[in-house]
Amino acid sequence: MTDGDRVDTHCPYCALQCGMTLRATGDLISIEPRDFPTNRGGLCQKGWTAADLLDHPERITTPLIRQDGELRPASWEDALTLIASRITSIQRRYDENAVAVFGGGGLTNEKSYALGKFARVALRTRNIDYNGRFCMSSAAAAGIRAFGIDRGLPFPLADVGSADTLLLVGANVAETMPPFGRWLADQKARGGTLIVIDPRATPTAKQATLHLQPTPGTDLAIANALLHIALTEGLLDKDYLAERTTGFDEVRRTVANYWPARVERLTGVPVQDLESAARALAGAERAIILTARGAEQHAKGVDTVSAFINLALALGLPGRPGSGYGCLTGQGNGQGGREHGQKADQLPGYRKIDDPEARRHVAGVWGVDPGMLPGPGVSAYELLDALGTEAGPKAMLLFGSNPVVSAPRAGRVTERIRSLEFLVVADFLLSETAALADVVLPTAMWAEEDGTMTNLEGRVLRRHAVRRPPGQARTDLQILHALAERLGVAHGFPEDPAEVFAELRRASAGGIADYQGVTWERIDARDGVFWPCPDEDGPDTPRMFTERFGTPDGRARMTPVEHRPAAEEPCADYPYYLTTGRVLAQYQSGTQTRRVDALRRAAPRAFVELHPDLAARLGVTDGEALTVTSRRGEVTAPARLSDAIREDTVFMPFHWAGKGRANTLTNDALDPVSRMPEFKVCAVRLERTAG
């Protein structure tokens, strides 16, 4: 796939991982969309402009060390020596766990794997987690609970285009993964029904045949009501329930209490619409239910996903060709990032770190004593919340993440990060978190590295370098290699991603996410390889669950789940709901996209979207500054009037830092199972900004 100065690779941003071709003409890198099975020749504005950052003036090209309060260019030798000595002294003064590692869902599989191994083997700390906890953890936990396996889409994306009924729950694909829209267009052209559940009439919802616009935080009740209706109208697949599932009786007795009129009052969604949705799903030959962050980023995110999985199972969808349940993964390697061990409780191959057999296997591959592997650490928010505290980590190494902007209750998180004795950030731009670091290490960008990514379908893809990193920038693997060496671990951290991938394959062998049979050559030869793929000569798995689920008895497990209020409901002092999300022209914490001219022009700043009636009551006109206050802080941003939002709710995108940082407001209430924070709903007060 490489041809000197022309390579086929994938977009650096979201989990759709659109196929693109990079061409180097002199120093200039240009991008062309590629006809790949996910994007079929489409690219959004983020993808088209991705190369603008490669030689951006703000690109970090040398290590930076903080001296006299300022980050100043330094040599690699000085930076690495400083890091090793500070880590050593902190670990000597406290213990191994005093050094934490924070990763990201944008890192390649090789880097995610190496980072998890680095934490356990070189640092011997249990404190590693990553920003995917804020992304995929609820769907992952619910998927494992029901199916025994968590693969975002257990079927190829193309199935979406031929679904007779497609239900999107809290998914705004028209803005978050625009070329996905090609499949929606196909689905519509074939006469399919699109149902969208979202408190906002997003560009995606506006394409829907039926839009359910519930009170924020009530998706679970809707799912239970849809199942209740399917039950009372005799629309369940009883043979499927009997043959392929367990636990339906208790689910049935739970959803019996979700009669439509009760749920209408709770959610504001008319009974008629609930009935239409249930019938459209049950009556379809091919029906697909997809959830995304809107349903998942709640303190009851796991149960909400379980409720939709229950619905899918009761209608006999999972494992039926053309039908099923899936979640739409967010970050570029949000799938692979959750499989190879950068999660606190996990080892490569989607293994559990507290499982003795898993520890033996992975320790064997790593050539270490299983007894030396640390146990499970705490989840991302709990880790960030503990930084600098008496019992918490005193130092942190951070790769591919910007929690100062992207973590919930970001004011508190920023305070915790500032309280660290020592912070190292590896990044290619000076993110808001990197700006707080003691040492910043310049890293390669996507067009400068080889490796693999696993997209939202569980399809392992190849990322190809078209050029070398500029200046002194190095790949993360080179950085981990050098750091490990200085920490006295001379072997086991190769710089070559191909070598790392070969080891990852062995480490994943026999695990849930089995990459043993995946080779770079095989990926290049055929548009990627779907895991599990245990055998180099055997088939991969585009469609899962056709015969059995990944549970011990092969049946899907149904779990009864109950609606409960959001962790913070509106009250007299904070009378409105705030929900957060994304806009098309920005990506995640905005470190990259806020620096691209075209994207900044398209989406220059944070805003508060609110209904014109609410604006009139507050005396605010379009564009006027509005102060939004929650129990955790206040932000100021211009009002954007829109009748696409409920009158009881305001929306803010979370891509910006400073005064418009939406995550200053968000709630750090966590899901009891996934430890997902409640990004999608909290209570706020609104005031015209004085002056």
Next chain:
Amino acid sequence: MKVAIIGYGMAGSRLAAELRARRADVKVTVLGAEPHRAYNRIMLSNLLAGKIDESDVEITEAAGHGVDVRPGTAVTAIDRAARTVTTACGDVLPYDHLVLATGGEAVLPDVPGLDPLPDRVAVFRTLDDCRRILAVAGTARTAIVLGGGLLGLEAARGLTARGLKVSVVHAVDRLMNRQIDAGASGVLTRTLADLGIECVLDAATEAVESAPDHVTVRLADGRALHAGLLVIACGVRAETSLARTAGLDVRRGVLVDDALRTSDPHVSAIGDCAEHDGVTGGLVAPAWEQARVVAARLTGEDAVYRPRAVVTRLKAAGIDLAAMGTLRGDEELTFSDPARGTYARLCIDGDRLAGAVMLGDNPAVGTVIQLFDRGTPVPGDRRALLLGRALGSAPVAAVESPALMPDATTICQCNTVSKGALVRCWRAGARSIGDVVAATRATTGCGTCGDAVRGIVDWLSAVDAPSSSEVPA
């Protein structure tokens, strides 16, 4: 603490579940007179309709984890001094706190011919009532429902779904007279007629006569109606006999205060058997709220019961009725389309919704119910209450004439391309779709703006590279 709950209906089972969920150190015994698992009374009309099986109305049991559920166990006496209850089989159970959730019993009209209840006559309240109705319905082609309230209409709709021809006999001149106005009743009567349900209004029943194969209802105006089945749905009366015998204060129901305590602080009452602030039950939402409050109090929280306004909802195949609040206010919105069975009347007081009746296809009904529940201001454009939000329109209106479209209109969302950008591109020399796409990247994301871009390029071709003055801003 030992808590005894008498009654295992919607209120009693909910209380047991709430107590269990709180995982407090409370030992709960539930004594249910009915011999069944906990079930959802609201689903009984679905059972009548034949869409579901008996097992489908079961709800989650709270048994285990400190909760002892004893269905089929009637209580015969309460000894408040000794703090014990005695069951029909002679067991004596001590309690620290007793909760009455004895529910209600169907009211029988005071007319000759119903005592004892004849074979082809049934009330409609419990699962056993439902069984009785279904047993008779199997041998009947016609049915009369006595009572045109919510329960009667639900029963009628369920029976027509079974293929029976149903007449509803109601003593007042409009249906659901406690909830809806004459206008809605008129439209509802028509809707029911279309569904095969005949309504006989303003019709006092004088007597019921039974024969082996049919029942006759004699009306005060001399008419006689015949049917194979008679279902009586004339309301519910609080079941208070145990409380009365035990000496608790009782009016229509067992009197309770805001803490849901009866005249004995060791005894609470919830659900249909309780009377709070002059109101007795009949609905699930208040009963569940009462269960929540009692569970909170029994586990050390200081909760009080604040009744919420009632929303009455009748939803069955072909019928969609919501009624709430009072139909008085200083502003009134109405909509009526009897031919299509739609009616709406909303009363607004100040900027708050005082009450509403909505029947038929009212897309904003969910919003209206939430506005009423929360007491939040109604929308500035009142039509939103009748018509709902305008949704389902495509993000890009390809049909809109390009000439009239403002320059700032976004044509391609995925690549942020406005109409103005396309025009500029044309003026800079682009002359085909391909040129425009190459220069602006419009259509290269999701691709759905293809028609709109084509339309603009066609228009630009037709007007031949307009100057900016010809392009309205």
